[in-house]
Amino acid sequence: MSSVVVTAIGELTTHDPELGTLHGAAVVAEAGAITWVGPAAHAPAADRRIDVGGRAVVPGFVDSHTHLVFAGDRAAEFAARMRGERYDGGGIASTVAGTRAADDATLRALLAARVAECRAQGTTTVEIKSGYGLTVADEERALRLASEVTSEVTFLGAHVVPAGAARDDYVALVTGPMLAACARHARWIDVFCEPASPHAFDGDEARAVLDAGRTAGLELRVHGNQLGPGPGVALAVELGAASVDHCTYLTDADVDALAGGDTVATLLPGVEFSTRSPYPDARRLLDAGVAVALASDCNPGTCASSSIPLMIALAVREMDLTPAEALYAATAGAARALRRTDVGVLAPGNRADLTVIDAPSHLHLAYRPGVPLAHALDLMPDARR
Ligand code: NIG
Numbered sequence: 001m002s003s004v005v006v007t008a009i010g011e012l013t014t015h016d017p018e019l020g021t022l023h024g025a026a027v028v029a030e031a032g033a034i035t036w037v038g039p040a041a042h043a044p045a046a047d048r049r050i051d052v053g054g055r056a057v058v059p060g061f062v063d064s065h066t067h068l069v070f071a072g073d074r075a076a077e078f079a080a081r082m083r084g085e086r087y088d089g090g091g092i093a094s095t096v097a098g099t100r101a102a103d104d105a106t107l108r109a110l111l112a113a114r115v116a117e118c119r120a121q122g123t124t125t126v127e128i129k130s131g132y133g134l135t136v137a138d139e140e141r142a143l144r145l146a147s148e149v150t151s152e153v154t155f156l157g158a159h160v161v162p163a164g165a166a167r168d169d170y171v172a173l174v175t176g177p178m179l180a181a182c183a184r185h186a187r188w189i190d191v192f193c194e195p196a197s198p199h200a201f202d203g204d205e206a207r208a209v210l211d212a213g214r215t216a217g218l219e220l221r222v223h224g225n226q227l228g229p230g231p232g233v234a235l236a237v238e239l240g241a242a243s244v245d246h247c248t249y250l251t252d253a254d255v256d257a258l259a260g261g262d263t264v265a266t267l268l269p270g271v272e273f274s275t276r277s278p279y280p281d282a283r284r285l286l287d288a289g290v291a292v293a294l295a296s297d298c299n300p301g302t303c304a305s306s307s308i309p310l311m312i313a314l315a316v317r318e319m320d321l322t323p324a325e326a327l328y329a330a331t332a333g334a335a336r337a338l339r340r341t342d343v344g345v346l347a348p349g350n351r352a353d354l355t356v357i358d359a360p361s362h363l364h365l366a367y368r369p370g371v372p373l374a375h376a377l378d379l380m381p382d383a384r385r
């Protein structure tokens with residue numbers, strides 16, 4: 001197996017408490033894993049050498065929340081929102097229709113292109129949800145396709161109640177036959193818990209979905225408190241979910257629960273940007289000691305961007321995170337939201353997922369928004385992340 005040294009790293013952000021940030025550094029990797037990190041002058045010999053010419057290197061971005069399996073777009077819905085229309089989840093139905101109508105080859109190609117787009121912008125781990133099928137066969141297919149490109153696959157049959165279905169019947173389907181068909185393709189189960197949306201699920205329905213998922217061997221994540229205050233955060237913490245995502249409308253009790261629990265608060269500022277909504281109060285969470293992650297939520301409705309650098313820039317500009325806090329949230333924080341310790345931190349033994357910034361420091365991610373500076377380094381081509 002051949003080894004590779006990545007050298008002449010101007011600024012290396014490791015997020016490892018002992019290694020910290022290094023200047024003039026090198027990383028050695030073998031078989032996709034880091035074997036050594038330190039000053040370039042002391043790097044052990046390797047079979048191959050990649051000189052990054054003084055650029056910054058950071059842990060590959062971990063996008064812990066995406067909905068990449070879909071067909072069609074909702075650009076017109078976005079334009080209507082920019083004219084003042086409100087988002088309530090109703091547009092999901094149009095993506096469901098487009099996705100059901102696409103054949104496997106088309107969906108697989110769309111998904112592959114989106115994963116490549118993520119990687120080209122520095123993302124090396126991506127979570128992918130179902131949720132645009134909403135029948136047993138269509139959800140099972142979405143998860144099967146997602147599992148071809150990532151190990152972080154999430155069953156989101158409980159995205160919305162599909163048109164024409166009765167709520168109770170649909171929850172029974174999701175927790176019964178749909179879960180039975182889908183569980184083997186997924187690691188996670190998720191639910192859109194949002195009483196403020198007529199299409200999504202209330203606290204009792206969300207609890208039923210999560211309980212059934214756990215019984216089927218899945219780990220828990222929740223979409224909560226996106227459109228208004230609600231039970232999503234409290235439920236996620238009570239059930240020990242790995243993450244509760246959105247967290248835009250939080251009470252003091254929600255913040256206290258998050259601070260006292262083991263659930264990561266994942267913030268998705270691309271959604272507030274693309275729905276012209278108020279941003280979550282990230283400082284309130286960080287100051288309370290809550291573990292925070294940053295992800296894209298890339299989906300055709302509320303955020304059609306897969307750019308983690310954009311999310312970092314928004315977190316810095318709109319949510320008062322420092323550039324270092326935002327980068328941490330999009331790497332180590334998001335890894336924690338996926339209960340992963342092998343990514344998000346560059347240290348011996350971890351995955352050799354390195355992202356190069358075409359700039360001397362990580363500050364440029366927020367300082368130069370919209371400029372394509374970040375790229376994942378291909379040390380060991382491996383499609384499954
Ligand atoms: O995370 N909140 C629910 N689901 C997605 C939006 C999906 C859509 O509108 O297509 C979200 O924002």
Ligand code: FE
Nearest residue numbers: 065067223297
């Ligand atoms: Fe989402």
